[in-house]
Amino acid sequence: MTTLFDRLWDAHVVAPLDGGAALIAIDRVLLHERTGAAALNALREAGREVQDPARVFAIMDHIVDTLPGRTDRTLMPGGQAFITETRTAAEAAGIILFDVGHPDQGIMHVVSPELGIVLPGLTLIAPDSHTCTQGALGALAWGIGSSEAEHAMATGTLRLTRPKSMRVTFAGQLAPGVTAKDMMLALIAAHGAGGGAGHVVEFAGAAVTALDMEARMTLCNMATEFSAFAGLIAPDEVTFEWLKGRRYAPEGTGWDAALAQWRTLRSDADAAFDAEIAIDASTIAPMVSWGTSPQASVAVTGAVPADASPAMLDYMALRAGALLIGTPIDAAFIGSCTNARLSDLRRAAALLKGRKVAPGLRAICVPGSSAVRRAAEAEGLDRVFLDAGFEWRESGCSMCFFAGGESFAEGSRVISSTNRNFESRQGLRVKTHIASPETVAASALAGAIADARDWAHG
Amino acid sequence: MAEPFTTLTAIAAPLLRDNVDTDAIIPSREMKSTGKTGLAGGLFAGWRYLDAARLPNPDFVLNQPEFSGARILASGVNFGCGSSREHAVWALAEYGVRCIIAQSFAPIFHGNCIRNGIVPVALDREAIAALAGHEVQVDLPEQTVRCGDARWTFAIEAEAKAMLLEGLDAIDLTLKHRDAIAAFHARDRAQRPWVYLEHPHA
Numbered sequence: 001m002t003t004l005f006d007r008l009w010d011a012h013v014v015a016p017l018d019g020g021a022a023l024i025a026i027d028r029v030l031l032h033e034r035t036g037a038a039a040l041n042a043l044r045e046a047g048r049e050v051q052d053p054a055r056v057f058a059i060m061d062h063i064v065d066t067l068p069g070r071t072d073r074t075l076m077p078g079g080q081a082f083i084t085e086t087r088t089a090a091e092a093a094g095i096i097l098f099d100v101g102h103p104d105q106g107i108m109h110v111v112s113p114e115l116g117i118v119l120p121g122l123t124l125i126a127p128d129s130h131t132c133t134q135g136a137l138g139a140l141a142w143g144i145g146s147s148e149a150e151h152a153m154a155t156g157t158l159r160l161t162r163p164k165s166m167r168v169t170f171a172g173q174l175a176p177g178v179t180a181k182d183m184m185l186a187l188i189a190a191h192g193a194g195g196g197a198g199h200v201v202e203f204a205g206a207a208v209t210a211l212d213m214e215a216r217m218t219l220c221n222m223a224t225e226f227s228a229f230a231g232l233i234a235p236d237e238v239t240f241e242w243l244k245g246r247r248y249a250p251e252g253t254g255w256d257a258a259l260a261q262w263r264t265l266r267s268d269a270d271a272a273f274d275a276e277i278a279i280d281a282s283t284i285a286p287m288v289s290w291g292t293s294p295q296a297s298v299a300v301t302g303a304v305p306a307d308a309s310p311a312m313l314d315y316m317a318l319r320a321g322a323l324l325i326g327t328p329i330d331a332a333f334i335g336s337c338t339n340a341r342l343s344d345l346r347r348a349a350a351l352l353k354g355r356k357v358a359p360g361l362r363a364i365c366v367p368g369s370s371a372v373r374r375a376a377e378a379e380g381l382d383r384v385f386l387d388a389g390f391e392w393r394e395s396g397c398s399m400c401f402f403a404g405g406e407s408f409a410e411g412s413r414v415i416s417s418t419n420r421n422f423e424s425r426q427g428l429r430v431k432t433h434i435a436s437p438e439t440v441a442a443s444a445l446a447g448a449i450a451d452a453r454d455w456a457h458g
Numbered sequence: 459m460a461e462p463f464t465t466l467t468a469i470a471a472p473l474l475r476d477n478v479d480t481d482a483i484i485p486s487r488e489m490k491s492t493g494k495t496g497l498a499g500g501l502f503a504g505w506r507y508l509d510a511a512r513l514p515n516p517d518f519v520l521n522q523p524e525f526s527g528a529r530i531l532a533s534g535v536n537f538g539c540g541s542s543r544e545h546a547v548w549a550l551a552e553y554g555v556r557c558i559i560a561q562s563f564a565p566i567f568h569g570n571c572i573r574n575g576i577v578p579v580a581l582d583r584e585a586i587a588a589l590a591g592h593e594v595q596v597d598l599p600e601q602t603v604r605c606g607d608a609r610w611t612f613a614i615e616a617e618a619k620a621m622l623l624e625g626l627d628a629i630d631l632t633l634k635h636r637d638a639i640a641a642f643h644a645r646d647r648a649q650r651p652w653v654y655l656e657h658p659h660a
């Protein structure tokens with residue numbers, strides 16, 4: 001009656017602490033340039049060392065520029081200091097850095113699985129709330145603050161109170177045109193942005209095991225929008241097949257030994273969870289958010305709820321009861337650790353092929369990693385995006401969030417494949433609608449929120 | 459290392475809304491420092507200022523004379539949700555906030571508070587409505603909040619309480635377990651060798 005989470009937790013308990021907490025071993029730490037220098041410099045100033053630098057990775061993703069031909073210069077005022085100081089601090093600490101221009105650069109939650117830095121059964125932390133993305137491989141991966149990153153690097157552990165466990169079962173099969181993004185928006189819309197608070201959420205059920213690895217990452221990515229401590233999917237043959245041969249994955253007999261252990265990483269049939277949610281996957285429609293919380297989402301064919309919060313309506317300049325389809329948009333963004341992997345770009349490109357985005361609309365595609373960008377270019381997807389009128393960028397977080405540099409025009413309305421629709425997340429007073437990459441692509445073509453199913457090439 | 463916290467008597471500034479996210483507490487564009495200081499000016503910048511020249515918004519609670527420099531905030535559910543940026547807590551601490559009374563907290567933010575000497579107190583909606591805007595006394599050893607004749611108790615993990623009370627540094631606490639950590643690694647390395655990467659590994 002053991003859950004997958006129990007197994008991960010028990011395997012990492014170093015020592016019990018007072019009050020029911022435990023010292024938990026941390027297998028991987030990822031840093032980014034936004035907070036990497038602060039964490040590493042604070043350690044150094046306290047006279048402490050990174051205990052095992054080989055298991056720490058630093059990646060430039062948050063504030064690096066994504067315009068073609070980029071350098072250390074970034075449009076964020078003062079941003080260059082974050083980049084150069086993180087570089088210096090990583091070098092001094094002996095930590096590998098996927099720097100600007102490095103072939104492995106990209107958004108950390110895209111790069112880490114790509115390289116097999118995250119593996120089933122590991123604990124992995126990063127000072128970024130979307131670290132939960134990596135739970136898709138059956139790892140316990142969660143976001144922390146930078147003091148905790150310091151703690152993990154200095155001690156190889158974190159002090160943790162055991163979270164509760166929840167299982168979200170998506171039974172049945174998704175309808176055509178419905179994606180992992182829609183599953184998460186539907187879950188959060190139904191159970192609230194706080195629905196998973198304090199829980200490690202294991203996603204299970206036929207509709208989850210049917211997802212490919214990249215879609216599983218999209219699903220776990222938004223566990224944090226559900227306020228979950230972490231998201232998890234039990235590793236299976238899909239996971240193992242996907243991981244085999246990746247750079248930091250074990251090889252040869254090491255792989256066999258790892259595989260034998262990974263196959264035990266699942267919840268028992270009679271495992272008891274602290275909470276359970278069941279959703280019939282066949283009832284889920286393509287979703288789009290209308291408000292300033294991911295919970296404020298409805299089917300793209302639906303309307304703004306009659307009881308919508310007046311503050312949200314005011315910010316979003318929408319009326320209760322208004323249909324979402326046809327709402328004019330100023331810009332479209334395909335990017336982020338949620339939905340900018342190769343499969344996401346392929347699905348968007350399939351709609352864009354041979355078409356043009358609406359006149360006057362700003363459309364941007366930012367591949368999730370430099371490897372994704374190269375793979376997309378190898379199959380000509382960059383041409384499809386460019387010909388349709390999209391900008392084709394270098395990889396990074398880019399306009400998923402506004403750091404004071406580049407952003408969408410003040411007050412503009414953006415449809416975005418990202419994960420957060422908070423006020424001013426993508427620029428001052430920008431109105432963000434989050435949706436799947438295909439919904440973003442179709443809306444870019446229509447110049448208004450659109451149902452991608454109406455735009456599928458016959 | 460944070461200043462120890464025992465009791466605090468101050469006015470609880472009312473920020474009575476739900477889901478105050480870390481982007482609101484400190485907008486990304488205000489995180490200009492590569493360190494942990496120089497952030498207080500950007501606290502709640504989107505709500506606190508009317509324009510880029512930082513003309514104060516008179517409607518925002520911290521711009522009202524009785525609440526300016528508040529040491530205690532009173533708020534709603536899921537305080538500190540969103541981005542994990544610890545800058546949100548650094549900015550609050552630098553501004554002088556030592557305690558946040560809310561209906562609930564986002565977990566990463568909650569952990570960041572403990573590590574930076576801010577006491578996160580969860581109380582129910584009625585209690586918060588009653589105390590918001592008034593002088594309250596927060597007593598961490600007793601785990602109580604008093605306001606006038608009313609008194610509420612709050613829960614806090616023993617570990618977090620100890621750290622806040624003594625202003626302890628978590629790393630020093632943990633390094634007392636040095637032997638247990640070494641023993642774990644020796645055992646684990648034999649069982650899961652693939653976890654332990656060689657260096658250099660570029």
Ligand code: SF4
Binds near residue numbers: 336400418419
């Ligand atoms: S892409 Fe967006 S959500 Fe993902 S790590 Fe970057 S800023 Fe955060």
